[in-house]
Amino acid sequence: xxxxxxxxxxxxxxxxxxxxxxxxxxxxxxxxxxxxxxxxxxxxxxxxxxxxxxxxxxxxxxxxxxxxxxxxxxxxxxxxxxxxxxxxxxxxxxxxxxxxxxxxxxxxxxxxxxxxxxxxxxxxxxxxxxxxxxxxxxxxxxxxxxxxxxx
Amino acid sequence: xxxxxxxxxxxxxxxxxxxxxxxxxxxxxxxxxxxxxxxxxxxxxxxxxxxxxxxxxxxxxxxxxxxxxxxxxxxxxxxxxxxxxxxxxxxxxxxxxxxxxxxxxxxxxxxxxxxxxxxxxxxxxxxxxxxxxxxxxxxxxxxxxxxxxxxxxxxxxxxxxxxxxxxxxxxxxxxxxxxxxxxxxxxxxxxxxxxxxxxxxxxxxxxxxxxxxxxxxxxxxxxxxxxxxxxxxxxxxxxxxxxxxxxxxxxxxxxxxxxxxxxxxxxxxxxxxxxxxxxxxxxxxxxxxxxxxxxxxxxxxxxxxxxxxxxxxxxxxxxxxxxxxxxxxxxxxxxxxxxxxxxxxxxxxxxxxxxxxxxxxxxxxxxxxxxxxxxxxxxxxxxxxxxxxxxxxxxxxxxxxxxxxxxxxxxxxxxxxxxxxxxxxxxxxxxxxxxxxxxxxxxxxxxxxxxxxxxxxxxxxxxxxxxxxxxxxxxxxxxxxxxxxxxxxxxxxxxxxxxxxxxxxxxxxxxxxxxxxxxxxxxxxxxxxxxxxxxxxxxxxxxxxxxxxxxxxxxxxxxxxxxxxxxxxxxxxxxxxxxxxxxxxxxxxxxxxxxxxxxxxxxxxxxxxxxxxxx
Numbered sequence: 001x002x003x004x005x006x007x008x009x010x011x012x013x014x015x016x017x018x019x020x021x022x023x024x025x026x027x028x029x030x031x032x033x034x035x036x037x038x039x040x041x042x043x044x045x046x047x048x049x050x051x052x053x054x055x056x057x058x059x060x061x062x063x064x065x066x067x068x069x070x071x072x073x074x075x076x077x078x079x080x081x082x083x084x085x086x087x088x089x090x091x092x093x094x095x096x097x098x099x100x101x102x103x104x105x106x107x108x109x110x111x112x113x114x115x116x117x118x119x120x121x122x123x124x125x126x127x128x129x130x131x132x133x134x135x136x137x138x139x140x141x142x143x144x145x146x147x148x149x150x151x
Numbered sequence: 152x153x154x155x156x157x158x159x160x161x162x163x164x165x166x167x168x169x170x171x172x173x174x175x176x177x178x179x180x181x182x183x184x185x186x187x188x189x190x191x192x193x194x195x196x197x198x199x200x201x202x203x204x205x206x207x208x209x210x211x212x213x214x215x216x217x218x219x220x221x222x223x224x225x226x227x228x229x230x231x232x233x234x235x236x237x238x239x240x241x242x243x244x245x246x247x248x249x250x251x252x253x254x255x256x257x258x259x260x261x262x263x264x265x266x267x268x269x270x271x272x273x274x275x276x277x278x279x280x281x282x283x284x285x286x287x288x289x290x291x292x293x294x295x296x297x298x299x300x301x302x303x304x305x306x307x308x309x310x311x312x313x314x315x316x317x318x319x320x321x322x323x324x325x326x327x328x329x330x331x332x333x334x335x336x337x338x339x340x341x342x343x344x345x346x347x348x349x350x351x352x353x354x355x356x357x358x359x360x361x362x363x364x365x366x367x368x369x370x371x372x373x374x375x376x377x378x379x380x381x382x383x384x385x386x387x388x389x390x391x392x393x394x395x396x397x398x399x400x401x402x403x404x405x406x407x408x409x410x411x412x413x414x415x416x417x418x419x420x421x422x423x424x425x426x427x428x429x430x431x432x433x434x435x436x437x438x439x440x441x442x443x444x445x446x447x448x449x450x451x452x453x454x455x456x457x458x459x460x461x462x463x464x465x466x467x468x469x470x471x472x473x474x475x476x477x478x479x480x481x482x483x484x485x486x487x488x489x490x491x492x493x494x495x496x497x498x499x500x501x502x503x504x505x506x507x508x509x510x511x512x513x514x515x516x517x518x519x520x521x522x523x524x525x526x527x528x529x530x531x532x533x534x535x536x537x538x539x540x541x542x543x544x545x546x547x548x549x550x551x552x553x554x555x556x557x558x559x560x561x562x563x564x565x566x567x568x569x570x571x572x573x574x575x576x577x578x579x580x581x582x583x584x585x586x587x588x589x590x591x592x593x594x595x596x597x598x599x600x601x602x603x604x605x606x607x608x609x610x611x612x613x614x615x616x617x618x619x620x621x622x623x624x625x626x627x628x629x630x631x632x633x634x635x636x637x638x639x640x641x642x643x644x645x646x647x648x649x650x651x652x653x654x655x656x657x658x659x660x661x662x663x664x665x666x667x668x669x670x671x672x673x674x675x676x677x678x679x680x681x682x683x684x685x686x687x688x689x690x691x692x693x694x695x696x697x698x699x700x701x702x703x704x705x706x707x708x709x710x711x712x713x714x715x716x717x718x719x720x721x722x723x724x725x726x727x728x729x730x731x732x733x734x735x736x737x738x739x740x741x742x743x744x745x746x747x748x749x750x751x752x753x754x755x756x757x758x759x760x761x762x763x764x765x766x
Contacts, residue, residue, distance in 0.1 A: 016557035044250070123563035124563065
């Protein structure tokens with residue numbers, strides 16, 4: 001069984017934010033395999049091997065970086081759907097958003113998010129945040145199955 | 152008078168009698184003494200025995216004394232003369248006896264001389280006796296006379312007493328007769344007066360008298376006076392009563408409410424002028440002619456019938472609302488309270504009701520309802536507005552920050568990736584861009600906080616300021632990058648409010664204090680409390696920083712207002728505005744004092760108790 005490389009699924013509708021996030025991930029060599037989708041529909045399509053992702057490699061992403069405000073299906077809806085689906089429930093999800101609203105926080109944790117990080121305006125801080133995220137979720141944290149499924 | 156005289160005579164007689172007996176006794180003693188002397192001398196002469204001389208010497212000694220005593224008793228000149236003769240005789244005899252005795256002592260023989268002396272002695276004694284007898288007799292005669300006088304006086308006094316008694320008795324009888332006659336007359340007068348009093352006629356004044364009849368007469372007169380006064384008073388009271396009755400009638404008639412009384416069938420038995428005016432009738436048209444239901448609108452008929460039934464049964468109703476129908480057809484809404492008046496046997500006599508015109512009240516109630524409705528609408532509009540603001544803030548939060556983040560992000564990437572290709576000036580420009588973007592980020596954050604402070608609900612609770620300030624101080628102190636700040640924090644009380652919001656306010660205040668003492672070698676920040684007296688607690692934050700010009704003090708708490716340019720002191724200009732908004736949401740006050748270069752003091756007054764803290 002081939003071990004799949006760890007993938008980061010980045011759900012972000014803003015091109016600018018996406019680029020900055022990728023640049024930040026690259027700073028720490030975590031940009032290995034980052035798949036960038038633009039909204040909740042594409043997240044679900046990816047997970048379900050649908051449409052343009054029908055031929056994607058097997059395995060769940062090791063980490064889902066999820067923005068909240070996205071068109072069509074937004075972050076909270078995606079969160080809800082993933083966490084209620086047995087196949088995807090164990091995927092670590094980090095909400096990476098610019099909103100510090102209490103309501104979003106509460107709802108996210110209610111739905112079972114693993115972490116909630118607010119995108120700092122200052123880039124240096126942003127890089128730091130991303131680095132810490134990356135290191136933790138990609139290197140330190142153990143996940144069941146996922147990238148290492150199929151022994 | 153007669154009695155006095157008798158008494159005196161009697162006393163004198165008694166004294167005389169006593170004297171008489173005394174004289175007799177003394178005379179007797181005198182004679183005895185002589186005899187003693189005589190016998191003593193003779194005995195001696197015969198026997199020459201000295202024993203016989205004892206009585207002789209004793210008698211000789213006593214004779215003068217006896218004589219003196221007699222002298223005191225005897226008064227009568229004749230008696231005194233006789234006494235004197237006796238004394239002379241006695242002296243002669245005593246002298247003779249002395250001679251005899253002296254002679255006898257020299258010889259023991261009875262001589263002739265002695266015999267002669269003795270015979271002489273006897274003769275002398277006879278003479279003395281002869282003198283004494285008449286003396287005695289005379290004294291006895293006096294006594295007899297005195298006794299006779301006494302008897303006479305006694306007889307006289309008896310006569311006087313008898314006569315007096317007789318006169319007295321007669322006088323007494325006369326007096327009694329007179330008295331009785333007088334009493335009867337006066338009694339008749341008094342009785343006549345009593346009769347007059349009973350018939351309410353004026354009395355005839357009686358002659359004065361201190362006795363019971365006189366007193367009775369005076370009492371009758373007094374009674375007549377009292378009766379007259381009583382009559383006057385009663386006449387006045389009746390006049391007052393009539394006056395009061397008129398006043399009461401006036402009050403009743405012109406009261407600001409309607410009064411009426413109904414009989415058991417609901418007909419008017421009384422009605423006041425006010426109600427008559429409302430209804431547009433005259434009294435004669437109403438009393439005894441109309442029933443109350445005749446002046447009530449058809450719609451109110453049933454309500455009235457029911458209410459009146461309640462009055463008849465239970466004795467009263469309160470505040471029942473009807474509509475009256477006046478003669479002209481106008482409708483007046485009224486509120487009626489009615490009481491049943493019962494007789495002694497509990498039977499219903501009449502109802503007494505008061506009516507209040509509630510037209511105004513109804514109008515006011517209508518207005519209130521309308522205003523309440525408008526208020527509700529306004530509240531809803533306000534709430535809608537708040538929700539829109541909430542949504543707006545949320546949008547700002549997300550949408551504004553995103554491009555800002557991009558600006559800073561790409562600037563930073565530019566610096567990293569192409570920094571080497573830029574000259575110093577280029578890098579400086581990029582740096583300025585980044586800083587500006589960061590600043591904008593902070594502004595937006597502060598604005599969002601400021602906006603949230605105006606929207607969120609406050610849940611006031613008691614907040615212990617001591618622990619809160621200490622938390623804030625630690626945060627602010629650790630951000631102060633190692634500067635040695637001297638904190639003087641006094642003990643602080645509890646206030647009422649939202650802990651998170653209050654914490655934010657104090658973070659702003661303390662951070663400001665730290666910031667504006669940045670140029671001081673020894674920054675000092677003091678936090679304490681002052682009394683307010685209006686149920687609020689005043690907290691002050693005092694620093695020794697650069698202070699500000701009081702001329703611009705009113706701008707201090709304005710949004711985006713800064714009194715120092717940003718190059719000297721970093722700041723967004725919203726901090727104090729946020730503090731003010733938080734404190735005002737707590738129904739508190741904010742203000743500040745300063746002397747430039749000497750520091751500033753910021754004051755916050757917060758409610759002490761929870762019930763005052765909600766806005």
